[in-house]
Amino acid sequence: MTQPDKHRWQDKQSAGGGEAAGAGDVFALAGDLARRLIARDGQAVPLPEPAKVEAELDLSPPREGVSIEVVAERLWLLLECTPNTSGKRYFNQLFAGRDDAAMLGEMLAAVANNSMYTFKAAGAQVLAERALLAHMGRKVGWASCDGAFTPGGSMSNFAAMLVARNVSLDGVREQGLDGRSVAIYTSAESHYSIRKNAGMLGLGRECVRAIAADGEGRMQVRVLQETIERDLAEGVRPVAIVATAGTTVQGAFDPIREIAGVAREHGVWLHVDGAFGGSLLLSERRRPLLDGCELADSFTWDAHKMMGVPLTCSVVLFRDSGLLQQSLDESASYLFQRDEDAHNPGVRSLQCGRRNDALKLWAAWQHHGDAGYERRVERQFALTAHAVGVIERDPGLSLAHQPQSINVCFEISGVDAREVCDLLDREGRLKVSHGSVDGRPTVRLVCANPDLTEADLDGFFEEIRRAAAIIGNR
Numbered sequence: 359m360t361q362p363d364k365h366r367w368q369d370k371q372s373a374g375g376g377e378a379a380g381a382g383d384v385f386a387l388a389g390d391l392a393r394r395l396i397a398r399d400g401q402a403v404p405l406p407e408p409a410k411v412e413a414e415l416d417l418s419p420p421r422e423g424v425s426i427e428v429v430a431e432r433l434w435l436l437l438e439c440t441p442n443t444s445g446k447r448y449f450n451q452l453f454a455g456r457d458d459a460a461m462l463g464e465m466l467a468a469v470a471n472n473s474m475y476t477f478k479a480a481g482a483q484v485l486a487e488r489a490l491l492a493h494m495g496r497k498v499g500w501a502s503c504d505g506a507f508t509p510g511g512s513m514s515n516f517a518a519m520l521v522a523r524n525v526s527l528d529g530v531r532e533q534g535l536d537g538r539s540v541a542i543y544t545s546a547e548s549h550y551s552i553r554k555n556a557g558m559l560g561l562g563r564e565c566v567r568a569i570a571a572d573g574e575g576r577m578q579v580r581v582l583q584e585t586i587e588r589d590l591a592e593g594v595r596p597v598a599i600v601a602t603a604g605t606t607v608q609g610a611f612d613p614i615r616e617i618a619g620v621a622r623e624h625g626v627w628l629h630v631d632g633a634f635g636g637s638l639l640l641s642e643r644r645r646p647l648l649d650g651c652e653l654a655d656s657f658t659w660d661a662h663k664m665m666g667v668p669l670t671c672s673v674v675l676f677r678d679s680g681l682l683q684q685s686l687d688e689s690a691s692y693l694f695q696r697d698e699d700a701h702n703p704g705v706r707s708l709q710c711g712r713r714n715d716a717l718k719l720w721a722a723w724q725h726h727g728d729a730g731y732e733r734r735v736e737r738q739f740a741l742t743a744h745a746v747g748v749i750e751r752d753p754g755l756s757l758a759h760q761p762q763s764i765n766v767c768f769e770i771s772g773v774d775a776r777e778v779c780d781l782l783d784r785e786g787r788l789k790v791s792h793g794s795v796d797g798r799p800t801v802r803l804v805c806a807n808p809d810l811t812e813a814d815l816d817g818f819f820e821e822i823r824r825a826a827a828i829i830g831n832r
Contacts, residue, residue, distance in 0.1 A: 387430040388465075395437055396456075399445035403438075404786030411439050441789055446814045448807070450789040452606070452634050455807035457666040463721030464668045467714040474507070474712045475704030477697045484701055487716035490723070494659060495675050497639040499652025504682050505675040506706050507715045511633030511660045512551035514674035515600070517686075517708055518656035519555050521676065522598035522627035524685045531685060535560050541589050543567045544600040545577035545612055549631060552600050561597065573796075574759055575610030577601065583620050590624070598627040603648050604635025607793035607802055608758075609765030611635060615650025622653075630654040633672065635763060637664035640728065641735040647762065661719045664738060664764070664806060665731065671715045682706045737808040738764045744812045745803055748819050754826070755819075758795040767793060767800040773826045775799040781825045788821050 406414075415435060424432075442448060444456045472480040474487065487507060495503030508514045519542070524531050527538065540561055544552045546568040557563040567589075569582045586596055599621050601612040614630060621628040630636075630651050636659035638644040639651070651657065654677065661671040676682050687705040699705050704712075726734065742764045749755045749768050758767040770778060775792045776799045782788040793802040801822065805815075 384426065387426065391430060391434055391437065394434065395442070396444075398442055400447070401442075401445070402447065402786045403442065404784065405441060406439055415439075443789075444807075446807075446810060446817075447787065448789045449803050449805075449818065450791050451806075452663045452804055453666070453669065453806055454804070455666050455809050457668075457722050457725075459725035460667045460718040460722035463718035467717040470714070470717075472714050474714050474716070475693060475702065475707065475710060476695075477701040478695060480714065483714055483717060484703060486720045487703065487714075488700075490716055490719055491673060491675065493723075494673060498654075498657050498675060500675075500677050502679065503675050503677060504679040504706065505673055506682060506703065506708070507712070508672050508674055508708060510670045511549070511631070511658055511672045512554070513708060514633065514658040514660075514672045515549070515551045515629070515631055516555045516558065517674045517682070518629040518658060518676075519552075519559060519598060519600075521656065521681050521685045522629060523559055523561065525627060525681065526595065526597045539565075539592075539594045540597045541565050541567055541586075541594050542598050542600065543569055543582055543585060543596065543626075545569055545571050545575075545602050545605070547571045547575050547577075547605040547608065547610060548600060548602045549606055549633070552631070565597075571610070574762065575605055575608040575795075577612040577617065579613060579616045579620060582617065586620065586624055586626070596624060596626045598629055600629045600631055601654070602635075603630055603632035603651065604638075604763055606634070607765065608767055608795060609634065609761060609763035609804075611647045611762055613650075614648060615653065618650050618653035627656070628654045629656045629658070631658045633658045633660040634663050636660070637731075638735060638763065640665075640731040642732070644735060644739070644763075661722075664735065665719070665722065666734070666806075666808075667719050667722055671719050734808050738805050741805040741808070741810060741812070741815060742766060745805060745815050745819075748816065752819070754823070758798070758800045764805040766803040766805065767795050768803070769798065769800050770822065770826045773829050775801045777829050778822060778825045781829060782821060785825075787825070788818065790818075 443454060448454050472483050474480050474483060477484045491505040492503065495505060506517065508517060542552065542556055542561065542565055544566060553563050553566045556566050567585050569577050569585060572578050589596060599617060601614050601617045603611050603614065618628055632648065635647065636657065638647055657675045659673050659675065661667040662669045683699065683706045686707060693704060694702055704710065742761055745766045746757065746761065749757050754771045756769050758769060769775060779790050779792045779801060782790060791802045792799050
């Protein structure tokens with residue numbers, strides 16, 4: 359990898375001023391940078407340490423501007439020091455790969471630069487967003503629904519927990535919390551945003567009850583029932599149950615239908631965090647993993663994960679219309695000046711100014727259709743099956759559990775998985791994460807990129823074996 363050259367950066371500061379280039383020039387520059395970035399997809403690229411980057415690049419905003427061509431070169435120097443999340447060596451997060459139609463929508467959203475609070479400001483973009491929310495709600499199993507795009511799955515969960523709080527605790531939106539003891543119930547394997555959001559909502563992080571998971575990473579319904587009954591006996595008010603459809607490490611799915619039965623019995627709001635696994639609703643074969651999701655009160659779904667839409671693209675959906683607006687609407691005559699509330703999503707949004715995250719998803723869905731997305735999910739599962747086969751045939755590797763979805767957690771005989779992942783990262787050979795399963799460190803392989811081949815996965819395991827051998831010989 360060519361390391362950034364601070365002197366080259368400084369030399370170019372004299373080239374031109376901050377004059378605006380024509381739109382064609384900007385698009386040509388963007389296309390050139392994108393092609394150069396894509397050309398690195400298969401390369402092993404070591405990531406410099408932060409101190410080295412800061413020493414070699416002057417990242418402070420300058421007093422005098424430079425030409426757009428110089429800006430483009432500086433952007434490239436930054437990209438050289440940035441992990442490639444779409445290449446064949448990236449397995450680190452719950453997203454990977456590129457989608458041409460979604461990228462097209464994303465680029466045009468920046469050019470149009472509409473804020474998505476009113477029909478007056480965004481026009482047809484609001485209608486496209488409404489169509490997406492309705493379609494995704496039908497995938498959950500609701501004939502009609504309410505919903506909103508948010509800046510990510512954590513904020514989708516926040517919005518759902520906010521509404522659950524307001525529904526469960528009378529007067530809390532206007533008067534605030536009154537000191538009542540409350541509780542939120544979620545799996546010990548759930549996303550950290552649940553506990554974080556409880557603190558942000560004023561409920562307190564300690565109100566979150568981490569319900570033990572079974573041997574496959576799923577919430578134990580019996581323990582949930584017992585915990586709620588104990589809290590009720592002690593005068594604690596249950597606010598919400600958060601079931602997880604696709605946990606971060608194992609990709610496990612809580613038994614939603616059984617959990618919904620407990621929620622109904624005690625009159626507790628049920629939210630399903632399907633940020634990761636919600637996309638399995640696009641496959642008839644995989645949908646049973648979310649059996650009972652239609653019984654939930656709210657549902658989080660990230661299109662920027664398994665659907666391959668650029669970050670961020672998350673929605674929160676509500677079975678009953680009106681509740682989201684009741685929790686978020688404010689009077690603003692300078693903003694909401696025409697059209698009915700149904701066409702003004704700002705009355706149902708966590709934000710005022712809001713970028714158009716819907717357009718890239720709309721473009722991608724137009725391109726793939728439901729059938730194309732179903733094929734995408736099945737391809738991800740086919741890659742997962744191939745990875746499982748490689749592990750099962752290798753005596754030096756062992757599965758932590760049979761995967762429920764596209765996360766494959768495995769151990770390496772005689773070597774700490776954390777050390778292997780760290781070595782590969784520092785060498786730039788692979789980006790892959792590790793996670794704890796049953797208290798043991800494992801390599802977490804996420805088969806999120808359907809453009810990979812089985813040969814690419816074989817190459818992944820060769821890198822794992824090579825790194826393990828290096829560590830084992832130390």
